[in-house]
Amino acid sequence: MEKWKFQGNQGLKSSAVSVRGVFNVLMQSISKEKEVVHLCRVDPTDNPLFSADPVAAHAVSTAAHSGNFNGYPPTFGLPQARRAIAEYLSRDLPNKLSAEDVYVTVGATQAIEIILPSVFATPGANILLPRPGFPQYETRAALCGLEVRHFDLLPNSSWEVDIDSLEALADDKTMAMVLISPSNPCGNVFTYQHLKRVAETARKLGIFVISDEVYAHIAFGSNPFVPMGVFSSIVPVITLGSISKRWILPGWRFGWIATCDPHGIFQKTGIAANIESYMEITNDPPTFMQAAIPEILERTNDEFYSKNLDITREAANALYERFKEIPSLICPHKPDGAMAVMVQINLSQIEGIADDVDFCVKLAKEESLLILPGVIVGLKNWLRVSFGLERSAIEEGLNRLKAFCLRHAKMSQQISA
Numbered sequence: 001m002e003k004w005k006f007q008g009n010q011g012l013k014s015s016a017v018s019v020r021g022v023f024n025v026l027m028q029s030i031s032k033e034k035e036v037v038h039l040c041r042v043d044p045t046d047n048p049l050f051s052a053d054p055v056a057a058h059a060v061s062t063a064a065h066s067g068n069f070n071g072y073p074p075t076f077g078l079p080q081a082r083r084a085i086a087e088y089l090s091r092d093l094p095n096k097l098s099a100e101d102v103y104v105t106v107g108a109t110q111a112i113e114i115i116l117p118s119v120f121a122t123p124g125a126n127i128l129l130p131r132p133g134f135p136q137y138e139t140r141a142a143l144c145g146l147e148v149r150h151f152d153l154l155p156n157s158s159w160e161v162d163i164d165s166l167e168a169l170a171d172d173k174t175m176a177m178v179l180i181s182p183s184n185p186c187g188n189v190f191t192y193q194h195l196k197r198v199a200e201t202a203r204k205l206g207i208f209v210i211s212d213e214v215y216a217h218i219a220f221g222s223n224p225f226v227p228m229g230v231f232s233s234i235v236p237v238i239t240l241g242s243i244s245k246r247w248i249l250p251g252w253r254f255g256w257i258a259t260c261d262p263h264g265i266f267q268k269t270g271i272a273a274n275i276e277s278y279m280e281i282t283n284d285p286p287t288f289m290q291a292a293i294p295e296i297l298e299r300t301n302d303e304f305y306s307k308n309l310d311i312t313r314e315a316a317n318a319l320y321e322r323f324k325e326i327p328s329l330i331c332p333h334k335p336d337g338a339m340a341v342m343v344q345i346n347l348s349q350i351e352g353i354a355d356d357v358d359f360c361v362k363l364a365k366e367e368s369l370l371i372l373p374g375v376i377v378g379l380k381n382w383l384r385v386s387f388g389l390e391r392s393a394i395e396e397g398l399n400r401l402k403a404f405c406l407r408h409a410k411m412s413q414q415i416s417a
Contacts, residue, residue, distance in 0.1 A: 018135055022376050029364040037397040040370035042184065042339045042386045043250055049311050049390050050248045053304045059292035069288040075279055077104030077256075077290055084294035085256050089239065093229045095262040103275060104293075106285050108214045108242040108255040112136050115210060115238060115257065117144040118278035119271050120175050128169055128177035130161070131378040132185050132342060134212065137178055138378075150378060151177070155332040155342065159188040161198055170205045176238075177207055179228060182215040182337030185377045185384040187316070189223040189337035192230075199231035208236045208265070214255075215245050217305065220313035221336020229260030236261040245339065246305065247296065254285050254293070312339060315387040315394055322398040328405045329383070339388035342374065345381050350408045356381045366407075367400040 023040050030036055044050045063069050069078075076082065082099040090096040105111040116137070120127065126147035129137050133150075141148045149169040152162040166177065179198060181190045190198075202209050211228035219225040228237045242255035257275065259266050266272040284290075316335040323331040328349040335341040345356055353359050356373040360383070363369050374382025387394060 018139060019372060019376065022372060023370065026360060026364045026370050029361050030370070031365055031368045034368035034400075036368045036370065037393055037400065038370050039385050039387075039389070039394070039397045040372045042245075042388050044245060044248045044308075044339065044388045045250060047311070047315075047388055047390045047393075050308060050388075052248045053296075053300045055299045055301075056243075056247060056249060056252075056292070056296050059295035059299075060289060062295070063288040063291035066291075069291045071287060073104075073284050073287040073290055075284075076276065077102070077284070078287065078293075081290040081293040084297050085241075085258065088297045089227070089229065089241070089258055092227050093232075093260065095229075095232055095260065097229075097258060097260065101259045101261075103257040103279055104285055104290055105255045105257060106283060107244065107253040108212070108240045109136055110282070111240040111242075111255050111257045112140050114275065114278050114282060115240070116140045116146060118274040120144065120146050122173065122175065124173045125175050126171075126173050127175060128166060128207070129378075130178060130180060132374065132382070132384070133178065133378055134180060134184055135376055135378075147173075149174075153183075153186060155186075155344070158333055159183060159186040159342075160190065160194050163197060163201055166198075166201060167205065170207065174205065174207055176210055177202060178210045178212060180212040180214075181228070182218055182225060184212075184215060184338050185340045185342055185372075186333065187335030187338050187341035188333055189219045189221065189225060191223050192226045195226055195228060196231055196234070199228070199234040199237075203235040208238065208271075211237050211239045213239055213241050215338040216241060217246055218309065218312060218339065219337040220309045220316065221334070223336060225337070229258070232260035233262055236263070236265040238266075243293075243296065246308075247300065248308065252289065254289055312388070315389065315391060316341070318391060319385065319387045319394055319398070322395070322402075326398065326402045326405050327409055329401075335387065340384050340386045342377075342379065343383045343385055345374075345383060347381060349410055350405070351410050352408055356383060359383070362408075363401070363404050367404050369397055369400045369404070371401070 082102040085102045086097040086099050126149050128149050130153050131150035151166040153159045217225050237260040239258040244250035320334045328346045330344040360371050360373045372384040
């Protein structure tokens with residue numbers, strides 16, 4: 001018998017929980033009798049009403065055809081791209097950013113992959129993550145040996161941070177916390193007052209904030225989007241962003257890291273140097289793409305943004321109202337931001353369903369409807385539902401979801417319905 005000294009990394013299998021992975025599993029369960037409806041992933045290009053502004057294609061085409069951007073870019077990004085991102089973000093900040101505060105990345109996912117291993121070098125370090133949250137943080141933390149501790153978001157309080165649980169989790173090995181606003185997966189937008197309280201709590205704990213703002217400005221309710229960098233004079237903030245959602249360009253894979261730190265704390269503690277060291281051993285967005293960023297950020301007009309917000313608002317409102325008609329499902333918060341919402345399953349009213357994963361697998365098999373199990377984002381027996389689709393697809397999906405819930409409802413629920 002042959003013996004080999006190598007084998008696959010089993011730790012990778014246990015930690016590699018992702019929306020994409022679950023999506024692929026659910027696709028294997030779908031019925032062949034109906035066209036698939038995707039309420040699982042948040043890809044705005046799934047909605048034909050969304051389209052990128054022509055400015056973006058023109059900017060990339062101009063950069064590519066110029067012949068000036070065929071070589072390797074500087075390690076941290078083209079100066080003009082970094083400067084444009086700094087100026088764009090500074091529009092909403094009291095402390096203006098410089099080009100040196102910005103690092104360009106291959107989407108916000110790579111930004112996560114850079115930040116976590118590059119700033120958590122202390123043995124036994126831990127990070128505080130929201131529950132529910134974005135699974136990429138937990139996966140990446142596991143791969144770099146970083147302990148994860150979860151603080152709760154409160155569904156009956158507009159998904160605000162449970163400050164008490166946040167404080168109780170921290171110790172002398174806690175380095176940072178992650179906050180996502182507008183929230184994927186909850187669909188809420190934190191208020192100015194709440195974000196300030198989070199900043200003050202982080203300052204008290206001696207940790208910094210990683211602010212995931214991939215859905216920045218996708219706020220269509222009563223709460224306006226407030227970037228966490230507004231409070232950088234209270235606590236240092238690392239902001240992660242991308243052009244995926246606001247510009248409807250997820251496939252272009254362009255993002256950034258921005259350090260909002262007017263007191264220079266990241267410089268003093270070596271965090272900035274660690275980020276730059278990690279940037280030196282990772283890959284870069286295509287040079288011509290970087291060259292297009294200034295035009296994309298500067299010339300995309302407000303009408304483009306407002307049209308997309310109107311479409312998203314209409315879809316979110318329709319989704320929320322329809323959930324009121326579906327037995328055994330509870331949507332505690334009307335979404336006012338991002339492109340997804342959390343919905344609770346009342347398993348006591350359903351027969352033949354073990355948990356949220358079982359719910360979603362059987363839903364895919366019986367109705368060709370794909371919805372993400374809540375356990376993937378940290379909440380067992382919940383669902384994350386995307387509304388980044390056209391109205392007709394949402395209506396069809398929720399019709400199938402209602403039929404599924406009625407089919408599996410306990411007899412007493414069927415009688416009351």
